[in-house]
Amino acid sequence: MILINRRGFIRKGIQLAGIPFVYPFFRPEMTAIAAKNLKLSLNAYSFNAALRSGSLSLEQLFDYCAGEGFAAVDLTAYYIPDYPEVPADQVLFGIRKMAHHRGLHISGTGVRNDFTLTDRTLRMREIDLVKRWVVAAAKLGAPVLRVFAGPSLKDGERWEEKAELVIASCRECARYAAEHGVIVALQNHNEFVQTAEQVDYIMEGVGEEWFGLVLDIGSYSQHDPYSEISKNIQYAVNWQIKENVNHFGSQRAVDLERLMAIIRKSDYQGYLPIETLGPGDPFEKVSKFLGNVKSALRGAGLAG
Template structure:
């Protein structure tokens, strides 16, 4: 199986051919990183209930991140007024300006889509939704748009038939993302996609440079999750670091030491968005999980 990193294009930059024009000598071997550049981000879904019932505003969320020294926000698009419609530019630019005011990067955003729908007209609408939010992500300065494969619950030969439709949709969206400088990143979500092998099948057949994986550590349900993460880490362009992993159907606390070892042994550099779920005060849950993740990261 081909394990060439999907993130490789990010390292290529303008290409070696452009280097002499900038006064740099061409190099014959790839640069080797000696330091990891890993930073934390907060997935807004951690505050899903509060954002939906309007007891917490986006500015309140940004302020929380700033007060807790979280350098970035993964701003799920559902919390932006008018979703699934894209709002006016002044709304998107206002969010970008507000995040900047609080010292935050927008590490990514995401939509709800379903590319497993078999009705062609419905699938075209889902592709249009993703394309619209690619444009919105570019305007907000979000480098990654998180998307889903879909919800179909099928196996075997039928799974591959449906996957081919998912692949075609991802190819179209990733090509569009390339035109706008936004990476389209599929999240493994334990619905249509349940295993690392299924992730690799889709990733390796899309074959678009502006396509990658949002690696959701809590959504592998069929095998040892850390083995599964290791099989997919070379595709990661963003993450969802959750409190629990799905260990053969049982929820168990994530082993952050093992997880960070996998991440640090990969070529991944960038944001590690954390996400807390379940009952309890989200403010306290995030603070507690943030503390343990920082300890593991250090």
């Protein structure tokens, strides 16, 4: 099955709406000079410890994001009451209203799942988890639900065999998500998926319009991370822009100028969620990194 990339997905969506495809914006030769519509979001995992302990509430997180000028929050489902169970609609709608009153969107949410399980009964439970949170994502107003492939291979396991389980699971979830207007997006998490080639294999294998990539810039550990990002950006429907990239197993500060040049040359539009990790005050770390990202966007001509 031929994978439909972001541009193809948008084109088909326009055609399905009964509008002729006449916009030159989507021509490949226009990509490098097309205006960008990019918005910064905060991945809530930046405040993981505080959110898990309850010392920081979602309301306080949203207040902080609004004060810092974020357009949105990427709210991982772990921080929503009752996870992994889906809470009552009133809870989901309350979170959505709380964000709206602060001028914020929910740019995405996500679950932790394992699609590499060989036991079909256990794997179907993981698929059911994703499907239930697809519905929750729609109620939150989140356009993207992030999923994982699974953990790193164990000795004696073959990647291709496990990948077929991941592909089949992602395909089923994406087809279900299409009925709810939510994109299921695989995060390359440096566990089962570690390289651009592996991302290609899964993306091409799934081949669904409502399936994409949460491009985690810090999780390409086998090759030059910027080359890997360039290869996979065509699938990106959301991001995790981190302070560091994994340069052949060692952590190096991200070259934001180089990253923004890659984004500028692509057809990517939408949210750019940032995430900070490691020790230190998360408020200070996020504020500093946000300033650096904004500066890099301006330097690349991607922000006013």
